[in-house]
Amino acid sequence: xxxxxxxxxxxxxxxxxxxxxxxxxxxxxxxxxxxxxxxxxxxxxxxxxxxxxxxxxxxxxxxxxxxxxxxx
Amino acid sequence: xxxxxxxxxxxxxxxxxxxxxxxxxxxxxxxxxxxxxxxxxxxxxxxxxxxxxxxxxxxxxxxxxxxxxxxxxxxxxxxxxxxxxxxxxxxxxxxxxxxxxxxxxxxxxxxxxxxxxxxxxxxxxxxxxxxxxxxxxx
Numbered sequence: 001x002x003x004x005x006x007x008x009x010x011x012x013x014x015x016x017x018x019x020x021x022x023x024x025x026x027x028x029x030x031x032x033x034x035x036x037x038x039x040x041x042x043x044x045x046x047x048x049x050x051x052x053x054x055x056x057x058x059x060x061x062x063x064x065x066x067x068x069x070x071x072x
Numbered sequence: 073x074x075x076x077x078x079x080x081x082x083x084x085x086x087x088x089x090x091x092x093x094x095x096x097x098x099x100x101x102x103x104x105x106x107x108x109x110x111x112x113x114x115x116x117x118x119x120x121x122x123x124x125x126x127x128x129x130x131x132x133x134x135x136x137x138x139x140x141x142x143x144x145x146x147x148x149x150x151x152x153x154x155x156x157x158x159x160x161x162x163x164x165x166x167x168x169x170x171x172x173x174x175x176x177x178x179x180x181x182x183x184x185x186x187x188x189x190x191x192x193x194x195x196x197x198x199x200x201x202x203x204x205x206x207x208x209x210x
Contacts, residue, residue, distance in 0.1 A: 026138060034144040035135050037203075046206025047146050 011070040015043045017061040031060040076142040080133060087125050094118045097185065117189045124196045150202045158195035165190045 018028050025043075029036045034053065041047035042057065049057065058068045098115055132142040166187050177183040 026140070029140055033141060035140050035142075035147065036138075037135075038144055038146040041146060041206050044206070046208055047149075048208055050145055053145060 012042065012045065013063075013068055013070075014039070014057060014061065017063060017068070018043075021061065028057070028060060032056045076132075076136050079142050080129065080136060083125075083129050083132070087122070087129065090125070091122055094122075097181075117193045121189070121192050121196060124200070128199075146207070149207045150199065153207050154195055154199040154202050157198050158191060161194050161198075162191035165194065 014028075018025070023031075025036050025039045029039045032039075032053070033056070038047065038053075042049060054065050054069065058065045061068065098118075136142050169183060169187050169190075173183050173186075177186070
């Protein structure tokens with residue numbers, strides 16, 4: 001599965017899982033309660049989410065934090 | 073969503089107050105036809121701040137129209153980081169004004185206004201920079 005790399009070395013599968021469930025960035029942002037720009041930056045690895053946000057995103061994408069974010 | 077509406081209204085009110093205060097401050101110089109380089113140096117950053125503030129309000133309004141929040145943890149982190157860096161940089165800006173400003177300003181209010189506008193401009197530049205680059209914490 002294609003992963004996005006962040007500057008801090010953490011990869012994530014947000015975009016892939018979002019596409020898998022047919023969600024737009026707006027849809028995911030609305031589900032999680034953040035701005036669309038936050039989802040964009042999360043996918044690009046330009047923002048490290050708080051534990052709560054990481055949990056909320058993982059829950060929205062029906063996975064776990066461990067499976068969603070992969071740290072080197 | 074009600075909070076977002078209130079936040080947007082407050083931001084628009086603040087922007088209008090900024091423009092109004094700016095007009096009152098610059099108007100005496102315009103009236104006396106003293107539209108010289110000093111006044112222009114004060115007016116240009118204010119125009120930049122007004123345009124930037126309008127852009128920020130526009131971005132938040134677009135998001136609010138789609139039912140998304142106007143502020144979240146990332147926007148708060150971006151603001152804090154930009155504010156912190158602007159504070160550090162602003163100290164040097166104010167020091168430079170204190171050292172070199174004696175022969176440049178006719179009135180103390182011009183020096184104070186230049187200091188405030190400079191710090192606000194630095195903050196806005198950094199805000200847009202971190203908005204584009206991200207606020208990844210290593």
